[in-house]
Amino acid sequence: MLEGIVLAHPEYVARLEGFDVLIRADKKINKVALVSGGGSGHEPAHGGFVGTGMLDAAVAGSVFTSPTPDQVLEAIKAVDTGQGVLLVIKNYTGDIMNFEMAAELAEAEGIEVATVVTNDDVAVEDSLYTTGRRGVAGTVFVHKIAGARAETGASLDEVKAIAQKVIANVRTMGVALKPCTVPAVGKPGFELSEDEMELGIGIHGEPGIERKPLQTADEIVDYLMKRILNDIEFQVGDEVAAMINGAGATPPMELYILNRRVSQILAGKGIRVFKTFVGNYMTSIDMAGASITLLKLDDELKELLLAQADTVGFKMC
Amino acid sequence: MLEGIVLAHPEYVARLEGFDVLIRADKKINKVALVSGGGSGHEPAHGGFVGTGMLDAAVAGSVFTSPTPDQVLEAIKAVDTGQGVLLVIKNYTGDIMNFEMAAELAEAEGIEVATVVTNDDVAVEDSLYTTGRRGVAGTVFVHKIAGARAETGASLDEVKAIAQKVIANVRTMGVALKPCTVPAVGKPGFELSEDEMELGIGIHGEPGIERKPLQTADEIVDYLMKRILNDIEFQVGDEVAAMINGAGATPPMELYILNRRVSQILAGKGIRVFKTFVGNYMTSIDMAGASITLLKLDDELKELLLAQADTVGFKMC
Numbered sequence: 001m002l003e004g005i006v007l008a009h010p011e012y013v014a015r016l017e018g019f020d021v022l023i024r025a026d027k028k029i030n031k032v033a034l035v036s037g038g039g040s041g042h043e044p045a046h047g048g049f050v051g052t053g054m055l056d057a058a059v060a061g062s063v064f065t066s067p068t069p070d071q072v073l074e075a076i077k078a079v080d081t082g083q084g085v086l087l088v089i090k091n092y093t094g095d096i097m098n099f100e101m102a103a104e105l106a107e108a109e110g111i112e113v114a115t116v117v118t119n120d121d122v123a124v125e126d127s128l129y130t131t132g133r134r135g136v137a138g139t140v141f142v143h144k145i146a147g148a149r150a151e152t153g154a155s156l157d158e159v160k161a162i163a164q165k166v167i168a169n170v171r172t173m174g175v176a177l178k179p180c181t182v183p184a185v186g187k188p189g190f191e192l193s194e195d196e197m198e199l200g201i202g203i204h205g206e207p208g209i210e211r212k213p214l215q216t217a218d219e220i221v222d223y224l225m226k227r228i229l230n231d232i233e234f235q236v237g238d239e240v241a242a243m244i245n246g247a248g249a250t251p252p253m254e255l256y257i258l259n260r261r262v263s264q265i266l267a268g269k270g271i272r273v274f275k276t277f278v279g280n281y282m283t284s285i286d287m288a289g290a291s292i293t294l295l296k297l298d299d300e301l302k303e304l305l306l307a308q309a310d311t312v313g314f315k316m317c
Numbered sequence: 318m319l320e321g322i323v324l325a326h327p328e329y330v331a332r333l334e335g336f337d338v339l340i341r342a343d344k345k346i347n348k349v350a351l352v353s354g355g356g357s358g359h360e361p362a363h364g365g366f367v368g369t370g371m372l373d374a375a376v377a378g379s380v381f382t383s384p385t386p387d388q389v390l391e392a393i394k395a396v397d398t399g400q401g402v403l404l405v406i407k408n409y410t411g412d413i414m415n416f417e418m419a420a421e422l423a424e425a426e427g428i429e430v431a432t433v434v435t436n437d438d439v440a441v442e443d444s445l446y447t448t449g450r451r452g453v454a455g456t457v458f459v460h461k462i463a464g465a466r467a468e469t470g471a472s473l474d475e476v477k478a479i480a481q482k483v484i485a486n487v488r489t490m491g492v493a494l495k496p497c498t499v500p501a502v503g504k505p506g507f508e509l510s511e512d513e514m515e516l517g518i519g520i521h522g523e524p525g526i527e528r529k530p531l532q533t534a535d536e537i538v539d540y541l542m543k544r545i546l547n548d549i550e551f552q553v554g555d556e557v558a559a560m561i562n563g564a565g566a567t568p569p570m571e572l573y574i575l576n577r578r579v580s581q582i583l584a585g586k587g588i589r590v591f592k593t594f595v596g597n598y599m600t601s602i603d604m605a606g607a608s609i610t611l612l613k614l615d616d617e618l619k620e621l622l623l624a625q626a627d628t629v630g631f632k633m634c
Contacts, residue, residue, distance in 0.1 A: 004573030007580035008561070008593040043569035244325070248568035251600050252360035256321030263324035276325040278629075280597070283568050288603070308634070312595075315632040317625070 001040065002060060005047055009312050012051045020060045020067065021075040022047040032150040032159045033057070033079035036088040036143060037072065038095050039064040041182070041285040042203060044313025045140065053309030053316070054147035055088075063182050063285065064204045066094035072102030076111060084112035084156030086163060088142050090135030091119040114156050116163040118142055120172040120293065122231040123200030123208045136203050137245040137282040138170035138293045141305075144314060148307035162304065166295065171232050173224045174291030176201040176247060177214070180284045199223060203247075203284045203291075217254070221261035224292050229269070232296060236270030241305055243293035244276070248283035250290050255279065258290055274302060281313065318357065319377060322364055326629050329368045337377045337384065338392040339364040349467040349476045350374070350396035353405040353460060354389065355412050356381040358499070358602040359520060361630025362457065370626030370633070371464035372405075380499050380602065381521045383411035389419030393428060401429035401473030403480060405459050407452030408436040431473050433480040435459055437489040437610065439548040440517030440525045453520050454562040454599040455487035455610045458622070461631060465624035479621065483612065488548050490541045491608030493518040493564060494531070497601045516540060520564075520601045520608075534571070538578035541609050546586070549613060553587035558622055560610040561593070565600035567607050572596065575607055591619060598630065 002022065006015050013022045021037075036046045037059030046058035056079040061067035076085050085106070089099045096117065103113040119130075120138030127134055146163040154162075176198045179188035189205040192198060197220070200208025215223075234240075242262055244255045255278045266273055274297055282291070297305070309316040322339065323332050330339045338354075353363045354376030363375035373396040378384035393402050402423070406416045413434065420430040436447075437455030444451055463480040471479075493515045496505035506522040509515060514537070517525025532540075551557075561576045563569075572595050583590055591614055599608070614622070626633040 001570050001573045001577075004575070004577035004580070004595075007590075008559075008573065008576045008595050041568075041570060043573065048569070242325075248570075249566035249603065249605065251358075251565035251603050252365070252597060253318050253358060253565075253600070253602060256318045256325065256360065258321070259325045260318075260321035263321070273324075275328075278321075278325050280569060283570070285570060286566065286568050286605070288566065310634045315634055317627045317632055317634040 012312050013047060016074060016078050019071050019074045021057055021071060021078065022050050023057045023078050024050055028079060028081050030081050031153060032083045032156050033081065033085045034088060034143065034147055034150055035059065035075050035079060035085055037067055038090050039066060042282050044280065045282045048313025049140065049143045049311050051311035053151055053307055054143045054311050054314060063184065066092065066098045069098045069101040069105060072099050073105045076102060076106045076113060080111045084114065086146060086156060086159050087113060087115040088139065088146065088163065089115055089117050090139050091117045091132055092129045092134065093131065112156060114160045116160060116167060118167055120170045121202065122171050122173050122227050127202060128206045134202050136172045136174065137243055137291050138172045138295065140243065140281045140314065141170055141241065141295045142166045144309060145301060145304040148304040166301065169296040170293060171228045172291050172293040173227050174201050174289060175199050175220055175224060176287055176289035178249065178288035180205050180248065180287035182285065201289060203282060205284060205287060217257045218261045221258050225262060225265045228292060228294055234269065234271050234296065239272045239274040239297045240266065241295040241297060242273055242276045243281060244278045245282055245291045245293060246280045247287040247289035248280065249286045249288040252279065255290055262292055275305060329629050330364060333391060333395050336388050336391045338374055338388060338395065339367050340374045340395055341367055345396060345398050347398050348470060349400045349473050350398065350402045351405060351464055351467055352376065352392050352396060352402055354384055355407050356383060359599050361597065362599045365630025366457065366460045366628050368628035370468055370624055371460045371628050371631060380501065383409065383415045386415045386418040386422060389416050390422045393419060393423045393430060397428045401431065403463060403473060403476050404430060404432040405456065405463065405480065406432055406434045407456050408434050408449055409446045409451065410448065429473060431477040433459065433477060433484060435484055437487045438519065439488050439490050439544050444519060445523045451519050453489045453491065454560055454608050455489045455612065457560065457598045457631065458487055458558065458612045459483045461626060462618060462621040464626065465621040483618065486613040487610060488545045489608050489610040490544050491518050491606060492516050492537055492541060493604055493606035495566060495605035497522050497565065497604035499602065518606060520599060522601060522604060534574045535578045538575050542579065542582045545609060545611055551586065551588050551613065556589045556591045556614045557583065558612040558614060559590055559593045560598060561595045562599055562608045562610060563597045564604040564606035565597065566603045566605040569596065572607055579609055592622060
């Protein structure tokens with residue numbers, strides 16, 4: 001897969017030779033560098049977000065498996081320009097452990113490293129693979145906004161601060177209609193009958209809140225949005241970015257049908273949608289399903305969200 | 318779905334009131350206008366390609382059903398600025414009939430209309446719904462390149478000529494691993510067992526060349542590429558644009574694995590890949606599968622391919 005990405009988009013990404021790391025095709029830019037990654041199977045996350053205005057490197061583990069610390073370390077070393085490196089980690093025990101170990105090793109080599117942990121999934125407080133909430137599709141907004149801040153020449157502290165601000169203001173919840181199959185396993189990781197769905201699903205098929213008979217698109221959105229809106233305070237006039245993210249096997253048609261209801265609910269609460277993103281941003285291999293992400297915005301976040309980005313998976317012209 | 322698209326992307330598209338037509342959100346531009354469309358279920362085709370550098374309007378029929386002539390006529394009237402309108406039609410009997418009837422009605426109202434018919438699918442000469450080859454994912458390159466030509470202020474004849482040039486040089490073939498379900502029908506349109514695939518599938522699940530036991534990604538690509546490369550002459554040093562298009566339920570991971578082999582085959586033949594596009598461009602609702610499109614390029618096509626485009630489904634920054 002990594003070979004296929006590099007062959008497809010040599011103008012965007014290059015392989016760090018000998019490692020499962022994608023770096024920007026253009027040479028290093030004199031700024032704070034952003035590194036993210038995790039298990040594979042979530043494409044375009046994270047290699048598809050390497051490029052102008054977003055990440056400097058993405059580290060790819062095996063499917064649904066954290067990359068090892070040595071891989072992360074090499075990514076850090078490849079992109080550091082002496083201004084420091086921010087690691088954006090999704091909250092999974094394996095990722096936390098391996099990325100933090102890599103951070104320590106890099107610091108031992110004299111590289112300044114900061115870390116942030118995304119935890120936007122409102123579905124469950126702890127889960128199969130996490131202490132605390134899971135980091136899911138909202139992570140893409142962290143890449144976008146912290147990446148834009150780094151391009152302005154901000155310091156590592158400043159880039160970390162804006163990443164933390166996104167994390168504090170972003171919430172996600174998902175649903176699955178059909179399970180995903182890890183290739184090496186060869187059969188679905190869980191079972192759902194044709195007329196069932198799993199609400200609050202994780203991006204590796206981890207269980208959510210409840211399994212229910214299939215409902216209409218509007219009913220599903222009502223359920224997910226209620227959970228999300230209960231978790232973060234909104235006032236009339238607030239503005240949000242919305243992401244209707246596909247799990248991998250859900251076509252754009254269905255995502256837009258979900259968005260119709262998302263927009264209606266927000267309008268009903270007097271919340272203005274500043275910008276909407278619909279498509280595959282953080283997939284779960286071939287799972288059929290979707291997640292809804294809301295990011296509460298202020299002027300600073302809005303400006304950084306609209307800043308130029310040119311990556312394979314996220315473009316802001 | 319159309320409501321969901323407009324609510325998601327009001328900065329790109331608006332609904333032509335009372336019709337299933339999406340037009341550009343910004344006001345009419347003084348140039349030749351491009352109109353396309355067809356049955357729904359192929360998103361982001363075609364509404365997702367409305368915007369700067371591509372289409373001026375897209376007409377959406379019911380799922381897998383041609384829009385009626387009156388809808389197409391209204392689209393033409395909405396976007397014409399007196400410089401004429403080019404209709405880009407995928408080769409399906411219903412689309413040809415309805416778009417051509419709309420063209421006649423528009424001409425009766427004094428609007429100059431030209432039409433082109435895309436027929437890039439090399440799989441079968443005639444099919445369930447066509448006389449001649451089917452128009453499939455290669456249509457997106459027609460939108461892109463003819464759209465770029467129109468933005469330069471070219472005449473209707475010139476825009477039609479470049480569209481014809483793309484059609485003459487673009488070839489596609491697809492494969493399905495799982496069928497799609499038309500919502501109103503509620504069950505899959507055809508049957509494939511877990512270990513079968515259909516080679517040469519159409520974008521509505523029409524039969525292809527043969528049904529075979531499932532093979533590896535490389536073997537599938539070898540088969541598709543052989544058919545495509547047999548159909549159009551290439552010489553060492555030729556350049557192509559490649560599109561690895563997802564059918565709707567196939568995740569980016571799998572498309573990139575296919576692309577690896579596509580790139581290898583082209584490199585082996587001395588054909589240079591100028592630009593590769595990977596993702597959902599012309600879907601078949603929730604079909605699992607993919608198609609490979611090659612567009613043979615010259616300097617004129619290369620320049621127009623890289624020209625700025627800013628639409629929901631296709632961005633060239």
